[in-house]
Every structure is written in C-alpha cells, then in structure tokens.
Amino acid sequence: MKRFDLIFSGKTYSAVLSLCLIFITMQSFAFQPADIEYVEYRGEVVNANNGRGISSAYLSLNNSNISTITNSDGEFSLKVPEDLIDATVTTSVFGFQSKTLPLDYFKPEGTVIELEETVEELTEVSLYKATNASLLVKEMLDKKDDNYLSDESLMTSFYRETIKKGWSNVSLSEAVVKIQKSPYNSSKKDLVSLYKARKSTDYEKLDTVALKLRGGPFNTLYLDMMKYTEYVLRPEMMDSYSFKFDDPTKINDRYTYVVDFREVDESDPWYYGKLFIDAETSTLVKAEYSLNVDDRDAAAAMFVKKKPNGSKVFPTELNYQVDYAQNNGRWHYAYGKAQLEYVVNWKRKIFNSKYKINSEMVVTDWQPYAGDDWRKSNDVIRPNIVMVDDVAGFYDSEFWGSNNIIEPEKSIQNAIDKIKRKMDDN
Template identity: 30%
Template structure:
C-alpha cells in the first residue's frame, strides 16, 4: 500500500461562428454584403441559420450575444438573399451595424450619429497603480454540437496574460489597455485555434465558436507509434521544453464542497507563486496570498461538517513534469501500467499524439488510467486527463479522507484530474489544474447515501520570468493547512483587475442562495 501513497496526489479531506474553410477577400463592405447566397434552411435557431451563411460566404461572425440571441428559433423564406438581407432576416433586426474586417463580419447595434466609439473592451476600465485595465467577457462553444467548451485557453497572443473558460464555457479576461491592439487567442485540444483583434470586441460579450479540427489523411504519415518511446522522448526533452529557472506566477485558485448537488463552501483566492524549475520538485515552490474570500452555507454545513485540506498543495503536486513524477509518465521504470497510442489530434495547429494508459489488470491497488497529450514535434506534454481507476476507487477512500465521523460512512466514488501546460516564447509553463473528488456519504442506520463532491482548481493568469526572488518567511502561505478556514466578505467587485475563473451558472445560483439566507 505504500507504493499507492507515492503515486496518489491528493492529501485532501480531504461566438464568432468559425468554420474551417478557405478565406476569400472580396473588396469593400458593400461588395461583400451585396453578394448573393442561396439559403436552403427556412427554420432553425439564429445560430444554425448564421452557420449556413458562414458556410456559404466563407466569412466568420462576431457579435454581441446580448444583441443577437443565439438560441432564438426563427423562420425565414427559403430563397436567394444578399448577405446583408440574410443577416437582417435571420436576426429580425435591420438596425444592426454590419462591418467587414478581414474575414470576419462584425454585428452590433448601430451607433448614434456624432458619437465616437472608443476601442475599449467593455465600458468599464479599472484604475490601479495608474494602469488602466480593460475587461472582456465571452463564451466558448463547440461549432458542431453547440455545447460549451470547458477549460479552453484564452490569452493575449505573445503575452503571458491568460485565463481559461469554466465548465459552462464562460471566461473573463482583464488586460492592460496598452494591449488593446493585440490579438486574443482561443484554443483547446482537438479544435482549430482562433485569433481575433481585441479592438474589434468593443463592449460585447462574444460567443466564440471553435471548429473541431479534422486532420486530412494526406497530412498524416501512417506509422507505428511506440508509446513508451513517445514518453521517453518527452522525459528526455524536459530541459528544452520546460523552464529550469524560477518564475513568479499570478494564479487564481478556488476550491469548493458540494453536498446533495448544493454548494456548502466556496473559497476563492489570488495567489502569487514562486515556481521553481522542473528539476526542483514541488517542495521548493512557495505561495503568497494576495486576496481571498469564502462563502459558507452555515445552515447546511451544520448537517455535514466537511473541510478540504491541502488543496493548494495538491495543485502544486499536480505539476506532473516536476520532481517526483508519477509512475504513469515513466513506463521504463514502472511496470504497473500498459500503454497504447490511441489517437492523433491537434492543439494550436500542431499535431499531438494521444497516449492512453491504464493500470495492469493484475494490480489491484488504486492507481490510474487516462490520456496524455504529447506534441508530436517537440515531445512536450501539453495536457493530461486521468482518474483513479474505477475498479479500485473504493480502496482509495482511506488515502483521500484524513478523518471521518464514526456516525458517517464515506466511500470514494470517482476521482479525476486535468492538468495542462501552455507555451510562452517556446517554454511551457503550468496553465490549468483541476481535481474533482466524488464520494458517497451515508449516515449510520440510513438506507440511502448522498453525493459529496470536493474540488479544487488553479489557473495561471500571468507568468513573470524576470523575477526569481523567493518570498520572505512571514509572507509564505502554509499550503498543507485547511485553506478555507479564513473568512472574507463576499463582494461582486472584489477581484478588481485580477483574472479569475468565472463561476458556472449553477455555482453562482447556489452562492447567491447562500448569501441571501445568511443575510
């Protein structure tokens, strides 16, 4: 059982319609908007009908989701339209301002005469230390299914500033106004990445549609891929792909506890992390707390007192390429896993090999199974999705739970992790970490159990490689403690210019209910 403890990471109580096609330049706006297209559909959502316009015109749409309702069902005549008339008919709004920029069609409300529109993202700029900050909000969705894309990377091109989308696909990005002429980059494994000028996204909450990437066969040389060799090359190339010098990372961290699908506790924080190089291990990392707040459902918490311990420490441990790396990354030194090359996908236009791994059938300890995404050219590990093997998950309960009441039975049900890295000037840094731990809770003498969900998540919002100084001892946060024990008043404007992970609708609703009850 000692070997299992070494391999487990959780000391826890523990729009823009974008489609893959050649872009054609047609001259000025009038020429483009007067071009005729034949629409074959006469009924559908605004999204579906604009998708057909995009498919037939070769132009991609950017619009404010508060101006154009994606989900509204409309009915139009099945006939030939000019591009302009098609947009007016689908949106049922002939007062839209339509502008052609490159291969994009921008839709927004017509401005009143004599009003100068300043290229500012959102209306509000926040002042701090004489720097103006601009806020951009948006949602990432799948171009085929229309489903939200969780954990999509959102950042400023050629910059260390970024964030990720939440499980509902929503994101919020705060940038200095000095970067207004930069490009916003959106990416996710298996999708075509997109780049959009920030100055186009004026006062809008944009729904960005990412197109799943299809790799044409002529681009792929079919050959046998040895997964052990891929992993070995990944390991040998760490010195080229990952930083071996310390950096400072500004990170947003949050952890929560849900019982019976209702939120009991939510703790959020902005952390500054002194992150050592890949060879130093997790023990040398240091954390300083910048801001924090906690929301607790006191009434519900009285029925089940649950706290998460070492969530921040677990997040640091999940930087897989550092220090005492988990066994599934090194098949040459560990015989507990079997590997296979399961797929080829793409990230940021680069081919990525997918290596699936699973623990041996003869091994009954609670180890892992999952997928590793490794760049086919430079051998960098860009993402890992894995879980404690479901066949042995119950045996992990005692490792995950530090202490439990004798009146309550708790059994581990599912434990999953997501770890991703992003490149900055050719060097990969930790980008996003999330752990979800699901349990079944049953009180003594009760027949049925209830679900308990504990989770933690951290996103790298900015990386500073110019600062390698350590923190003073009195500034360091003890990462192994129960982080949520410090309480702060909830404030909707609390985070100011810091980048954060947006709260999902369900979580936000739960939090508002808690605040209302406690008030």
C-alpha cells in the same frame, strides 16, 4: 467539536490531497447578492452525431467578458444582463467545430446546442513518426530538462475552490496566488503565497457534516505532472503502465500525439488517462487522467484515515487535468483542475450524502525571477492549507470591489476577467 481526517495517499507516493470531515455548530454566511439584473438561459451542449452531452464546452458572450462552461453532463447556465439583447454567443470545445448563435436562440429552459465533431485529414502525416507509445513517453520524460523552464520564475495565478452537497453550493473560495516556480530540472518544491483571497460558506446546507479540502492551491499545482513526476509518471515506474496510441490531433495548430495510459496493477485504485504530446518536440502539453476507485473497500482503506462513527465514507470519482503553455521555446504549467466526488453513508438513514469538490488554478502572468530569497518578502503558505479556515487575513474588500463570489458554473476565465484590472494595478 470532533475532527476527522480523510487522507489522500495513493499507491506509491505520499499524500497529495486531503479532506477533513468536521462536525460543526450551525451558523450561516449569506452569499453576496448580484447588483445587476440578469436574464438566465439554461440548456445543454450535445454531440450532433449521438445527442450525448459535451462536458467543459465553453460558451462566451461575444464582445463581453461574460462566459460559462458546461458541467459533466453538458448542461449550462448562462446569465446575461437584460440590456444585451442583440448579442451573439459562441460555443467551443476541443474536438468539435465552434458555433455562434444569436442570443434570441436561447431559452430560459431547454436550449439545445448541437456541435459537429471536427474531422480533419492530416496531410502532414510524416510528422507522426513515433511507432511505439512507451518509447515516446520515455522520450517525453527524458527531454524534460530541454523542453521546460530551466530557470526560476514568478507566476500570478487565480485559484478557485468549490464544494457542493448534492446540487447545492455550500462552500466557495477564490484567491489571487503568487508562485515562485522552481526549475523543472530541480527537485526544489514550488513556493506559494496568497495575495488576495475570500471565502463564503453556507453551513445551513451542510446538515451536520462539513467537508473541507486541505491543500488549497497546492492541490492543483501538484498536478504539474512534469514537475512532480513522483506522483504519477516516475521514470522508474514506466513498466507499471501500459501505453497505446489513440488518434492524433492538433492543439493550438500543432500536431499532437495522443497516448492512452493505464496502470497494469488493478488490485488497488489505479490511474488511467490520456497524454497529449507535441509531435515535433516530444513535450507533454496536456494530460487528462483519473484514479479508478471502483473497489470501494480498497479506496476507503487507502483514502480514509478517520471518519465519524456510524458512517461509511468513500470516493466515487477522482478526475484531473493539467495544461501547459509555451514561452520562448520553453513550456510551463498553465492550468490545473481536480474534480473529486465523495459519498457519506450513514447507518439507519435511507439517503446518503454526496459531495463534489472542484479546485482549479490558471496562470495569468509569468516572468523570469532573478531576485534574492523570495520567501523573505512573502508570506508563504503551507501545503496543507484549508482555504475556508486560513484565508481570513487575505481578504480585501477594496480589491474585490462589488464583484460577487463567482458562481461555480461559470468559467474560471470569467472570474479572471472581472478582476483583471485590479490584478494589473497591483
């Protein structure tokens, strides 16, 4: 067995995410079958103005814990138990008006849901006093100690990791994760422990190469831009970016600045995205950003340390998201998502192999921590953990019960709803 490492590095910081390409002996692990009969509805959610698909739109079957989320093209698959015939489905997404439709509107194929963009006259324009985007971002960083948690805390989170080859799901991992979250004004790193975990891999769909994501929950935890400022927005790197205002908006009924940022130096893969900054407190409440990898040779040189002979490996898309929540006037990490796409080109082969790797984590519980050394009573995992290799000791069939491995197309909230009682009991 040969092992090849693809190392995520970046311009100015050490490795955060990494992949392993591994030649493997063929074997198969079957996905667990569903116990309940479902009716599946497929379609897309589109912008009513231009017909374009809307990604990350949330479809929820009302009065149930069944939900799903659209993919990057706005497409969705919603599975509903056969006996729920009089239900309604609400579709919602940031920036658009929500819509509720009866279940009989949905079809097995070709369902189209049109959403209207939210148009709001902001009457309290005086709240938006900032006139210089760069100064606002600097103020956001300067106020980090005042706006974010200043004491240690314990968080319970749900983590999910999926790997696709083409349109086929080839590897799924999910886990309940315990985090000792260090204060935002401290350089101390967060500690992570796997509480319960499980995995499923279908090697028959991988041909001769398996792709593994190294880092597990740390990949999404390190997206906490305000805790780990060294990875993207180091204060001393402010001059390396250009900042400009986009149209302001509201998040959770709070007026919010939207700042577009972009690295000035585009000679190597470079960051760009949006910062959502609370207008009243100058707090970063959300960030959506990407790493431009259009220069394939530069991206391969930066991210690929070793690769199989006769192949060319390069990333084609790297997207990230982080959301924050507020408790007693202090903000903290609440959700992180990384979406990665890789291509493996083989010599003397007509078709290449495309892989999509998604990892996301959501905090389900938070509480202050005032105990002794947390590490002494918990099995802390390494930042370079590989979920599909290292989680065997955390599997507990009684905990997971009859719940299947959650389908990647479903919202992560759907996974949490299915195991919430077990999480509460434990």
